[in-house]
Amino acid sequence: MKEETPLALLQRAYGDILRVLRQLGYPIDDDNFRDTAPRAARALLDLVLPTAEIEKEVDDLVARSFTARYDEMVISKHNVCFGVCPHHLLPVIYRVSVAYLPSEKVVGISKLSRLVRLLARRPVLQEQLTQDLAEMLYTRMGSRGAAAYIEGLHLCMAARGTEAHEARVVTSAVRGVFKDQPATRQEFLDLVTTPPLALL
Numbered sequence: 001m002k003e004e005t006p007l008a009l010l011q012r013a014y015g016d017i018l019r020v021l022r023q024l025g026y027p028i029d030d031d032n033f034r035d036t037a038p039r040a041a042r043a044l045l046d047l048v049l050p051t052a053e054i055e056k057e058v059d060d061l062v063a064r065s066f067t068a069r070y071d072e073m074v075i076s077k078h079n080v081c082f083g084v085c086p087h088h089l090l091p092v093i094y095r096v097s098v099a100y101l102p103s104e105k106v107v108g109i110s111k112l113s114r115l116v117r118l119l120a121r122r123p124v125l126q127e128q129l130t131q132d133l134a135e136m137l138y139t140r141m142g143s144r145g146a147a148a149y150i151e152g153l154h155l156c157m158a159a160r161g162t163e164a165h166e167a168r169v170v171t172s173a174v175r176g177v178f179k180d181q182p183a184t185r186q187e188f189l190d191l192v193t194t195p196p197l198a199l200l
């Protein structure tokens, strides 16, 4: 028998969740719920990308790096992106900053944002995401050093459980020069923890 697609499986699972809502007294036959199961299934698949798709995009991204004379710190700061936590599968809103010190290869600045968004859309711990970003910019880019700094608003904490509405989880990871030279690490942290520029 052919394996069910992720979308079909999820749709069935959300059908079960809707039946739970019925038990809780909600009118799931109401018009508002008509396409909820397929819609919710697609929504989850927007937040959790297949690992093969992520790997392929990362490969493409690294392949499109180019040689440049620039060897100062490159920072992509305050990328807002989304994922889910592995413990509750509830959404996490991240604000991610990454940096690297190129040795030869650089990658387009929009590609850095793309990399952050790709790796965020996995059911992994924020700590893991932070390390993966620093590691990838260090080893895959062959850079002299890399760093990642992430603030996360976890809905499993903010909307339920401890109801820590305002609490942010803060993680950072450093590799290479950022690890060996405290001043470089501090420069990165100072730059990414200043408020964003007001555009208007």
Ligand SMILES: [Zn+2]
Pocket: 085, 086, 087, 088, 089, 090, 154, 156, 157
């Ligand atoms: Zn959680």
